[in-house]
Amino acid sequence: MKIASTPSLFIFAALLCEVKPLIQQQQLTKYPGKHPFGIYANQQRVVVITGIGKVAMAGAVGYALSLFSGDPQAILLNIGIAGHRRHPLGSLFLADKIIDKDSGKSFYPQLPFKVSCQTAAIQTLSKPLTDYHEDYLCDMEASAFYEIAGKFSSNELIHSLKIVSDNAQSSPAQINEALVVDWLTQQLEAIEKVISALLKLVQHLPASDDSLLQLLTRQFHFTSSNTIKLKGLLQRWQVLNAPAEFDLQAFNAKNGKDLIAQLERQLQQNDFYL
Secondary structure, three states, X not given: OOOOOOXXXXXXXXXXXXXXXXXXXXXXXXXOOOOOOEEEEOOOEEEEEOOOOHHHHHHHHHHHHHHOOOOXXXXXXXEEEEXXXXXXXXXXXXXXXXXXXXXXXXXXXXXXXXOOOEEEEEEEOXXXXXXXXXXXXXXXXXXXXXXXXXXXXXXXXXXXXXXXXXXXXXXXXXXXXXXXXXXXXXXXXXHHHHHHHHHHHHHHOOOOOHHHHHHHHHHOOOOHHHHHHHHHHHHHHHXXXXXXOXXXXXXXXXXXXXXXXXXXXXXXXXXXXX
């Protein structure tokens, strides 16, 4: 079952309390049907409760973006809490770098818009950490979110917003649902400013080339989820390579899966990705 229109904003959070004020403010309702993740939606926005950890986040991003009609210019946000050695509890940060502690990969979100809040680097770990890094926020989902989200939309529209929930003076054991809801409520206006900036940015991005998508889907077989993924890859390719035209012969793809793999490799080389 798919929603009638194509939502333009997807928000992913590990826990309900991390986005409960947003759900209430936007009057989102539980999405009908049986799903492995909690989903709340209206015609424009979708909020997904993923569960804690990288595996849960990656699965939820792929599931939700395959469930709904694919918009190659969808805004994809990860909102949640994170620890830091010295930043005050309740302070909001937009990620300007995301590091996966396990794999060593680093991602650099693009910020071609006026940033209305503080920015910081995030280090994603598999387990909670109390020995805080001096320079990084610490969480358990951001790197998985960013890596999978990049297969579905343009990097300019994929971002992670974190609220500091614990630090050297206040341990994770002191976090509770009421505190998280209160921190989020206090930061609603700042979060909406980031969303508004991204909605304005979408208006200035090149429109997706549906004729090219149709040509490729006629030439190669793609599953429904891979068609959505292809839309996002073509959008990112156009942003990075405009005004050049897409040359399919340069890829010499054997099939649709091979074309997607080649596009991903090329975009990884061109994006701010190490």
